[in-house]
Amino acid sequence: MEQQQLVTIEDFVLDVSQDIQTDKNFASQGFWKGVVTRFRKNKRAMTGLIIILLILVFAVFGPMLSGYGYKEIISFRENGADVVAKSISPQIGGLSKNAGDAFSDRTFLFGTDSLGRDLWTRVWYGARISLLIAFVTILIDMLIGMSYGLISGYFGQLCDGVMQRFVEIANSIPRLVIVGVLATFMPKGVWLVIFALLLTEWIGMSKIARAEMLKIKGQEYIMASRTLGAKNFRIIFSDVLPNTIGPVITQVMFSIPTAIFTEAFLSFVGVGIVLPQCSIGSLIEDGFNNITTLPYQILPPIIVLALLMLAFNFVGDGLREALAPRIEDM
Numbered sequence: 001m002e003q004q005q006l007v008t009i010e011d012f013v014l015d016v017s018q019d020i021q022t023d024k025n026f027a028s029q030g031f032w033k034g035v036v037t038r039f040r041k042n043k044r045a046m047t048g049l050i051i052i053l054l055i056l057v058f059a060v061f062g063p064m065l066s067g068y069g070y071k072e073i074i075s076f077r078e079n080g081a082d083v084v085a086k087s088i089s090p091q092i093g094g095l096s097k098n099a100g101d102a103f104s105d106r107t108f109l110f111g112t113d114s115l116g117r118d119l120w121t122r123v124w125y126g127a128r129i130s131l132l133i134a135f136v137t138i139l140i141d142m143l144i145g146m147s148y149g150l151i152s153g154y155f156g157q158l159c160d161g162v163m164q165r166f167v168e169i170a171n172s173i174p175r176l177v178i179v180g181v182l183a184t185f186m187p188k189g190v191w192l193v194i195f196a197l198l199l200t201e202w203i204g205m206s207k208i209a210r211a212e213m214l215k216i217k218g219q220e221y222i223m224a225s226r227t228l229g230a231k232n233f234r235i236i237f238s239d240v241l242p243n244t245i246g247p248v249i250t251q252v253m254f255s256i257p258t259a260i261f262t263e264a265f266l267s268f269v270g271v272g273i274v275l276p277q278c279s280i281g282s283l284i285e286d287g288f289n290n291i292t293t294l295p296y297q298i299l300p301p302i303i304v305l306a307l308l309m310l311a312f313n314f315v316g317d318g319l320r321e322a323l324a325p326r327i328e329d330m
Contacts, residue, residue: 023161035246038322045318050310055304059131062124068164071276073116078169110300114130114290119283123300126278127308133190133279134259137197138252144203146248150236153213155203171203179271189274193263201255203219208251216218246323253316257309266288 039045068074110119152163179196186192216222217240225235233287267281267300268288275282280301287298 001329006282027188035319035322042318042321043323044235044314048311048314048318051307052315055127055308055311057114058124059128063074063128066118066121068118068121070154070278071117072121074112074118080146080313111294111296113297116225119300122278122283123304126273126280126283126301127304129190129273129277129279130260130263131259131308133193133197133263134256137194137201137259138255140198141255142205142248142252145202146209146241146244148202148209149209150213150240150244151207153210154217154232154236154240160210167203167206170199175200175237179266183271188271189277193266195268196260197212197259201259204255208247209244212247213240216240240248250316253312253319257312260293260305260308260312280308282290 063070075151110123112118113122138219148163148167152160171268178199179192182192182195186195187288199260213236222235225239230239261274263279264284266279267279268285270285273282276287283301284305287294290297
């Protein structure tokens with residue numbers, strides 16, 4: 001007969017004398033840490049992020065490097081008189097021998113426009129204006145759209161029906177009609193572009209927020225909060241809102257290039273930025289008007305606009321994949 005082994009208290013004590021090997025590939029990590037890890041592995045998204053950061057740096061500090069203002073008409077002394085430096089090509093030099101001597105210590109990387117203004121300064125100042133308009137409008141649209149969509153999806157029934165009919169009516173109005181109506185009551189400029197974007201870009205945000213609310217509001221923790229006596233707006237903005245941040249951030253990254261392109265289009269058709277101010281769109285318009293005589297003027301703003309559109313779309317795709325990874329990507 002086998003002798004039974006006695007169980008002692010030592011059998012239940014964890015032996016920590018030896019190092020415990022942990023499989024780092026399957027170690028638990030927080031949600032946002034995993035998002036950052038997956039995003040950093042996406043080479044295209046990281047390339048887009050680097051491009052955006054570089055353009056932001058040049059938009060902030062680029063105009064300071066040339067020493068000229070965005071509306072300053074550059075002139076030089078020739079035969080005792082002031083002569084405007086018009087249409088200087090992107091190089092060191094000028095229109096004549098004396099002009100070249102006057103500009104021998106100056107470099108215009110992008111050249112000057114037809115009025116003798118430094119295109120380097122104007123391009124980066126215009127990028128600053130375009131990015132500022134896009135970020136401000138998208139931030140406000142995010143707040144409006146998220147609040148509208150969450151409230152509509154949470155209360156449902158009659159409230160949701162009325163609010164969604166308003167969204168359909170607002171979405172059916174063409175953007176150019178809204179801009180035309182605003183142009184009759186407001187002066188052309190930055191504020192006209194901002195209000196035009198505010199009246200149209202919040203709709204996409206509201207649809208994303210409403211869809212997330214309809215998916216989340218029936219879950220157990222929402223029912224528990226309601227059972228414990230939590231108020232409706234506390235549930236909406238404290239329990240549901242944090243769980244909708246991921247899709248909203250992705251939508252924001254896709255909305256920023258749309259806002260930049262819309263501002264460029266409005267400035268191109270003449271209802272946006274007013275001279276002597278400039279934006280990407282107004283610079284493209286100016287370059288298009290002089291494309292037969294000064295074709296180089298249109299290249300810098302078009303390249304900056306294309307890089308911004310591609311970079312934000314790359315980052316948006318990377319965030320979408322990082323926030324909702326597929327099984328094979330994990």
